[in-house]
Amino acid sequence: ETGVTQSPTHLIKTRGQQVTLRCSSQSGHNTVSWYQQALGQGPQFIFQYYREEENGRGNFPPRFSGLQFPNYSSELNVNALELDDSALYLCASSGQGEETQYFGPGTRLLVL
Amino acid sequence: AQSVSQHNHHVILSEAASLELGCNYSYGGTVNLFWYVQYPGQHLQLLLKYFSGDPLVKGIKGFEAEFIKSKFSFNLRKPSVQWSDTAEYFCAVSSMNTGFQKLVFGTGTRLLVSP
Numbered sequence: 566e567t568g569v570t571q572s573p574t575h576l577i578k579t580r581g582q583q584v585t586l587r588c589s590s591q592s593g594h595n596t597v598s599w600y601q602q603a604l605g606q607g608p609q610f611i612f613q614y615y616r617e618e619e620n621g622r623g624n625f626p627p628r629f630s631g632l633q634f635p636n637y638s639s640e641l642n643v644n645a646l647e648l649d650d651s652a653l654y655l656c657a658s659s660g661q662g663e664e665t666q667y668f669g670p671g672t673r674l675l676v677l
Numbered sequence: 678a679q680s681v682s683q684h685n686h687h688v689i690l691s692e693a694a695s696l697e698l699g700c701n702y703s704y705g706g707t708v709n710l711f712w713y714v715q716y717p718g719q720h721l722q723l724l725l726k727y728f729s730g731d732p733l734v735k736g737i738k739g740f741e742a743e744f745i746k747s748k749f750s751f752n753l754r755k756p757s758v759q760w761s762d763t764a765e766y767f768c769a770v771s772s773m774n775t776g777f778q779k780l781v782f783g784t785g786t787r788l789l790v791s792p
Contacts (some may be wrong), residue, residue: 568721596778597781598778598779600782606785607681607782607785609782613777615757615777621756621778655721659778664778665711666719668722
């Protein structure tokens with residue numbers, strides 16, 4: 566166990582809806598990254614938050630947005646859900662200046 | 678752009694067989710290299726990592742990996758696999774040149790070890 570927790574574990578939504586996924590980082594970690602893992606693929610970087618600000622973003626559209634709170638927990642919001650958004654969403658945390666990221670169990674999202 | 682290639686998508690071995698999983702990356706600068714493992718029903722776990730120094734790194738559960746800079750490779754090895762090594766293995770690379778750390782993953786290798 567890494568100490569990174571995510572909620573919910575599973576979620577079913579319909580196309581066009583909005584979803585919010587949550588992540589609590591490991592104690593002492595101030596950096597949170599989000600990844601999308603489609604079936605049969607490796608995780609793909611969505612964005613990273615450090616001290617409540619987005620400091621890096623992957624190749625995802627603006628309808629993917631996030632927040633980080635003062636306690637370093639984080640949210641991933643996805644608007645106007647599409648069928649291709651069905652995936653496992655992973656949160657990873659790391660300490661300041663630390664190169665290693667520690668992953669949570671993920672939230673499996675199904676969009677119908 | 679960075680990319681990671683894992684050439685073996687599925688590997689089936691018998692217990693006690695030796696394992697080598699290939700990983701090649703595409704990036705010209707200084708990189709950090711990782712192997713993560715995902716056991717059935719569990720989250721991604723760090724197996725080992727290379728930042729600098731000795732190119733042969735040892736990780737948990739008897740795994741090791743060798744960084745060969747000239748070949749842009751970071752292959753994972755284990756001399757004798759066990760049934761409990763059945764899992765999906767991901768190679769990943771990161772670089773801080775962009776000002777933040779993002780991991781770029783390969784597509785993964787599913788390993789099945791038969792008892």
